[in-house]
Structure formats: structure tokens, C-alpha cells
Amino acid sequence: GPPPPTIRRPRPTASVGARxxxxxxxxxxxxxxxxxxxxxxxxxxxxxxxxxxxxxxxEEEPPPTxxxxxxxxxxxxxxxxxxxMALFELTHCYRKTMAMYSxxxxxxxxxxxxxxxxxxxxxxxxxxxxxxxxxxxxxxIVVMVHMFIWFLCLQILLAVITGVLPLKGFNPRFDxxxxxxxxxKTFAILLGHITGFAAIHAFAVLQVQMATTPVxxxxxxxxxxxxxxxxxxxxxxxRERVALIGDKEKxxxxxxxxxxxxxxEDDVVGLAVSxxxxxxxxxxxxxxxxxxxxxxxxxxxxxxxxxxAGHLVAVGAVLALFEALRVLFIKKSIPRLTRQTKxxxxxxxxxxxxxxTDWYLAAxxxxxxxxxxxxxxxxxxxTIIALIMIFCLEIVQDFKHVDDSMDEAIRxxxxxxxxxxxxxxxxxxxxAVAEISMTVHVLPAHWTKMLLSIGxxxxxxxxxxxxxxxxxxxxxxxxxxxxxxARSLEEPLLQTDAKSEEQQLREACEHYRARIAELESDAxxxxxxxxxxxxxxxxxxxxxxxxxALQQLAEKLAV
Numbered sequence: 001g002p003p004p005p006t007i008r009r010p011r012p013t014a015s016v017g018a019r020x021x022x023x024x025x026x027x028x029x030x031x032x033x034x035x036x037x038x039x040x041x042x043x044x045x046x047x048x049x050x051x052x053x054x055x056x057x058x059e060e061e062p063p064p065t066x067x068x069x070x071x072x073x074x075x076x077x078x079x080x081x082x083x084x085m086a087l088f089e090l091t092h093c094y095r096k097t098m099a100m101y102s103x104x105x106x107x108x109x110x111x112x113x114x115x116x117x118x119x120x121x122x123x124x125x126x127x128x129x130x131x132x133x134x135x136x137x138x139x140x141i142v143v144m145v146h147m148f149i150w151f152l153c154l155q156i157l158l159a160v161i162t163g164v165l166p167l168k169g170f171n172p173r174f175d176x177x178x179x180x181x182x183x184x185k186t187f188a189i190l191l192g193h194i195t196g197f198a199a200i201h202a203f204a205v206l207q208v209q210m211a212t213t214p215v216x217x218x219x220x221x222x223x224x225x226x227x228x229x230x231x232x233x234x235x236x237x238x239r240e241r242v243a244l245i246g247d248k249e250k251x252x253x254x255x256x257x258x259x260x261x262x263x264x265e266d267d268v269v270g271l272a273v274s275x276x277x278x279x280x281x282x283x284x285x286x287x288x289x290x291x292x293x294x295x296x297x298x299x300x301x302x303x304x305x306x307x308x309a310g311h312l313v314a315v316g317a318v319l320a321l322f323e324a325l326r327v328l329f330i331k332k333s334i335p336r337l338t339r340q341t342k343x344x345x346x347x348x349x350x351x352x353x354x355x356x357t358d359w360y361l362a363a364x365x366x367x368x369x370x371x372x373x374x375x376x377x378x379x380x381x382x383t384i385i386a387l388i389m390i391f392c393l394e395i396v397q398d399f400k401h402v403d404d405s406m407d408e409a410i411r412x413x414x415x416x417x418x419x420x421x422x423x424x425x426x427x428x429x430x431x432a433v434a435e436i437s438m439t440v441h442v443l444p445a446h447w448t449k450m451l452l453s454i455g456x457x458x459x460x461x462x463x464x465x466x467x468x469x470x471x472x473x474x475x476x477x478x479x480x481x482x483x484x485x486a487r488s489l490e491e492p493l494l495q496t497d498a499k500s501e502e503q504q505l506r507e508a509c510e511h512y513r514a515r516i517a518e519l520e521s522d523a524x525x526x527x528x529x530x531x532x533x534x535x536x537x538x539x540x541x542x543x544x545x546x547x548x549a550l551q552q553l554a555e556k557l558a559v
Contacts, residue, residue, distance in 0.1 A: 083380075087102070087106065090387065091106070097394050097397065097398070100472065100476070101394060103468065103472050103475065104414075105386070105387075105390070105421050105422075106468060107418075107468050107472055108418040108422040109418075109421055109425050109426075110461075110464045112426050113429055114457040114464075115197060117429070117456055117457055118194055118453055118454075118457055119194050121449050121454065122146075122450070123146070123198075124445075124446035124449050125446055128444070140206060143198075143202040147195070147198040147199050147202040148231075150191070150194055150198045151268075154261070155235055155238075155239075157187055158191070158257055161180065161183050161184050161257075162253045162256055164242060164243070164253065177252065177253070180253065181256065184256060185469060186465045188261070189264075193271075196267060197271070199228065199268055199272035200276075203223060203224045204276065204293075204294075205292045206223070207220045207221075211283070211289060214283045214284035217279060217280035217283050218277070218280040218284075221273065221276040221277040221279075221280050222273065224272035224273050224276060225269055228265065235265070243255075266336060267343060269340045270340065270343025270344050270347045271347060271419075273344045273347075274343075274348040274350075275351060278315075278348060278351040278352055281312065282355060286300070286308060286359075294355070301358070302362050304359040304363055306359075306360055306363050306364065308359060309356045309357070312356040316349035316350070316351070316352025316353060317349065319348055320346070320349045322345075323341075323342065323346075324406070327406050327408075342408065343412055343416070346413045349416060350416040350420035350423070351420075353386075354382060354423060357382055361374060361378055362374075365377070372432065376428050378427070378428075379424040379425045379427070382420060383421050386417045386418075386420055390417055393410050393413060393417075436448070
């Protein structure tokens, strides 16, 4: 059935006196101190209320704005500390060869940094005062002349340093060949890189002007090899003729001049030919020929895929593999041509790794963005990859089955990787100098760049010459001494297979017998000489007596 109806009972109404008594009791309780059990809930309520107010106030405040410049400086500060400590660890590595290659990478970075700064400064003046508004033909002639001027400066300055070409007021230090060698190495590396980048600029301009297809670009790539090889043969003939002037013999300082100049010319060939070849490879893979500095427009660079970057790196790796197979199976070598081939392949691998990293970073991270952030990131990535590769190649170099030819090929690749690190950081330095020269308006941009180049090179090169290059020369000398000692220990073991111990003893006895006979003959001759000396003394005594008698007779006649 339906629920029973709810019966509402009326609440009893309190009287006025009861209400007054309750109010008095409540006011009295407020006046007394609260008990401990009642105090903590009140404190907690106040704390929670304060937290809620603070949270609401924090939500109302806008988040702090952090500029990208501050973030960049913060990352650079932390990264520079880590990078410097990593270099310190590598240069003091327990593996002496790894330490030497680390020092060489630092040396190559400083050398290329200084060389490119000087070249870019001079080239900026040439472009501002000679090539401004000139035709393509005039530009090509000027850049070729510029290259040959640096090539000639290389020959003359190294001749002055070694004393082959005397200069008034300059001491070539014939009494200390170690100082002469250090000077020669410093300026040979520096001028070699300047000449190499001048050759890169000259033939890259030729490639940009003449090549409209990848095939034409590949046809132009070997041209710097031909030109520099012919020029090198001519300068080699001149050096040989100059060295034979006067005494008809090549002295030690003249031999140092000839050898170091030849090695520097081979480095110039490696730089120029490899850059032109990798330019043609980028043209074939990407469809656009970069400019004479290897740069592409932002949209073109951002349009490259990761697969194209991998193909570019694979080209250099395949060439390095072919060179390793050639060294293993083809033992015939042509004195300078073989060394130039190793330099070309090593630098081609280095350029492919550098531009492959550039394409990958543009496709994966930066897109069309250009500037210091990208260049520093690329330099760091290239440095890490290069150091890992140097460590792996150094382990391969220590294998027992590696012969001298393979060892020389590995060294050429490692040196090229060291130059790669220098090129990567040089690009970042070049962007920094360009941005500073464009920002400072005290002087024209080309003069600002030239003064910055001279100032930075003036600070860096003396420190490199005094503190870094001597370490490299000392480590190389210690390595040569160890190799010479190992060879001297191996020679008697190889000779025991051809000659028995008995035969060696017989030869030694015969040698000693011949020596004894010589000593006996010398002794008999000594006896004869002694007898002759005694007879001569007797004759001298007789002559002196006769002279005395003649003197007495002369005195008597005078009286």
C-alpha cells in the first residue's frame, strides 16, 4: 500500500534566557587558550589557506621570457668546458699515437683557421678593388693569377727560411737545424693551406663558370691536378739547379727545403682536386652545383634528403676502401704521384663526410636556417665523428700485418680527417668574422675582415709555433726512433737465416787477423822511424859540434 504520511514534529523553541546563556559560554571559550589537540587543525587550515593563495598568485603571474641569445650563451659555456676537458684528455691519452693525432688535429684546426682567415682577407680586398663589376673572364684570370702568386710565395719564403735564398738581417740558424725545421714546418703548413684554398677558389670558379652538367663538372675536377703537377715539376727542377749552385752538392738545409716544398705541393693537390670532385658529386646527387665556396641557397640545401646525405658519405667511403685495396694488392708506386693520390682520396673522404653532415643537419634539424648555431652544431658533430674514426684507424694501424704502404695510407686518411676538423671549425669562425665585419661600420667590411684576420692570426700562429708544433715534432721523432730500433733488432734475426754462426765467427777472426797485421806493420814502421830519428839526432849533434868549432875559429881570426 502507500507509505504512511510523514509526521513533522515542531522544533522546540528556546527561550530568550537559554540563548543568552549559550552566547556567554561561546564568548568565554574564545577568550581561553586552545588545547593542543584543537591547535594543530587550526594551524593546518591556515597553512593550506596560504598555499592556496600563493598558488593562485603564481598562476596569475606570466612565465619568465628567456631570450635565445641567453640560451645560446649558456649552452656555449657548458659545452666549451666539456669540450676543453675532452681535448685535454685526448692530448694526454695513454696511447701515444692517439695523443699525437689529437695534437695534429688541433694543429690542423689552427693552421686552417689562420690560413683561411688570411686568404679570405686578401681575397676580400681583391674582390672589392679588382673584381667589382668585372666580367667572368676577368674574374677567372684574376683568381688564377692569385693562386700562382701564393704558389710563388711558398717557394720563395721556404727558401729564405732554410737559407738557400739569403736575406739581409735574417738568421736561418744553420747552427741549430731543429729551430730551422720548426720554422720550416710552420710556414710550410700555413702557406700550403693558403695556396690550397687559393687553388680551390680558382678551380671552383672555373667549374661554376664552365660546368652546366655533372659530367662537365667531373671532367674539370682533374684539371687542378694536371696544372699543379706540371707546375710542381718545373719548380722541382729549379730547386735542384739552385741547390747545386756553388759547391755542386745538395746540403742538408737545401734537402730540407726541397723535401718540405714537395710535400706541401702534394697537399695543395689533395685539397684542390678533392674539393672539385666533391663539388661535381654534390651536383650529380642534388641537382645543383654549389658556388665557389661550396655553399647552396637555403631552399636547395633544405631540400636534400637524408638518403642523399648518406650517398654523399658513401662516395668518400668507397674511394677510401678502393685505396686500401690498392695498397694491399698493388705494390708498385710512383714517387710523387702515389702520395698525391693518397692525399686526394683522403681529402675526398673528408669533404664527403663534411658536406654529408651538412645535408643531414639541414634535412633533420635546421632546414633553411643558416648561422652560427648550425655551424657550431655541425663542427661539434664532425669533431666527434672524426675523433671516433681516428681512434678506430689508430687501432687498425697497430695490427701486426699492416705494412709500410698501408700505414702510410692510414696516416694520409687520419691527416685528412684532422684537416676536416679544421675545416668544420673554420666555417664557424668564418661566419663569426663575417657577421662582425657586417655589424661594425667603423671601416668598410673588407678592411674590417682583413684587420680581424691579421690580428687573430698574429695571436694564434706564434702560440701554435712555440707550444703545439714542438710537441708534434717531438712525438714524431720518438716514433721514428722506436721504428728504427725495432728495425735494427730485426736485421740480425734476418741475417742468421743466410749465414751460420760458424761463418760469422770465421769472418770475425779474419777481420781481427787483418787488424793485427796492420798493427804489426805499424809497429815495425815505428821501429824504423825510431832508428832514423836516432841517426838524425847523431847527425845533428855532429853538425852542432862542427858549428861550434867554426865559431871558435872565427873568433880567433877576428882577434
